[in-house]
Amino acid sequence: MRLLKPEELNENVFNAIGREWMLITAGRPEHFNTMTASWGGLGFLWNKPVAFVFIRPERYTYDFMEAEDSVTLTFLGQTHRDIYSLCGKLSGRDTDKVAATGLRPITTPQGAVSFEQARLTLGCRKLYSDDLRQERFIDPDCFGKWYHDRPGGGLHRMYILEITEVLLKD
Numbered sequence: 001m002r003l004l005k006p007e008e009l010n011e012n013v014f015n016a017i018g019r020e021w022m023l024i025t026a027g028r029p030e031h032f033n034t035m036t037a038s039w040g041g042l043g044f045l046w047n048k049p050v051a052f053v054f055i056r057p058e059r060y061t062y063d064f065m066e067a068e069d070s071v072t073l074t075f076l077g078q079t080h081r082d083i084y085s086l087c088g089k090l091s092g093r094d095t096d097k098v099a100a101t102g103l104r105p106i107t108t109p110q111g112a113v114s115f116e117q118a119r120l121t122l123g124c125r126k127l128y129s130d131d132l133r134q135e136r137f138i139d140p141d142c143f144g145k146w147y148h149d150r151p152g153g154g155l156h157r158m159y160i161l162e163i164t165e166v167l168l169k170d
């Protein structure tokens with residue numbers, strides 16, 4: 001693993017997040033939860049490199065996002081679709097996802113949780129959160145499609161995270 005500065009990353013984020021997917025892991029090495037996500041982004045805000053993610057309140061990971069300071073986004077590459085499928089279907093409320101998937105947790109230099117299987121880890125610190133609200137949708141189709149016609153739970157909470165650590169596997 002190599003430590004990089006965020007600006008040294010050379011990623012197509014549309015493919016990495018939208019097609020490869022990622023794990024959002026919140027918590028400490030001794031107490032964490034992880035889930036698959038394919039919505040979010042990377043960018044620059046308040047003069048900081050940031051990531052933003054969207055988590056429904058029903059997720060067990062949401063409880064960890066609220067309670068814990070440390071969050072990582074890990075990208076496993078295309079060879080671990082099985083892990084993404086399980087972490088996107090099972091809940092940490094009733095399943096030990098590490099045992100179920102064979103994920104091998106590691107601790108990053110800043111003390112956050114990543115996994116041996118990760119090709120890329122973004123270690124993050126929470127800066128801001130807010131809930132999406134129906135009345136703020138400018139395009140009502142987005143609300144209709146994702147929250148009304150196909151209810152998969154409540155409206156997402158958005159978290160803006162400062163990227164404080166970037167680890168890339170050589």
Ligand SMILES: Cc1cc2nc3c(=O)[nH]c(=O)nc-3n(C[C@H](O)[C@H](O)[C@H](O)COP(=O)(O)O)c2cc1C
Nearest residue numbers: 036037038039055056059060061088089090091092
């Ligand atoms: C490809 C994929 C992408 C997903 N993206 C998100 C997402 O961005 N936000 C979200 O809240 N849930 C998302 N999910 C659903 C969660 O991963 C799923 O509900 C998971 O079981 C939650 O686990 P938890 O209860 O342990 O937190 C996604 C699922 C899959 C399969």
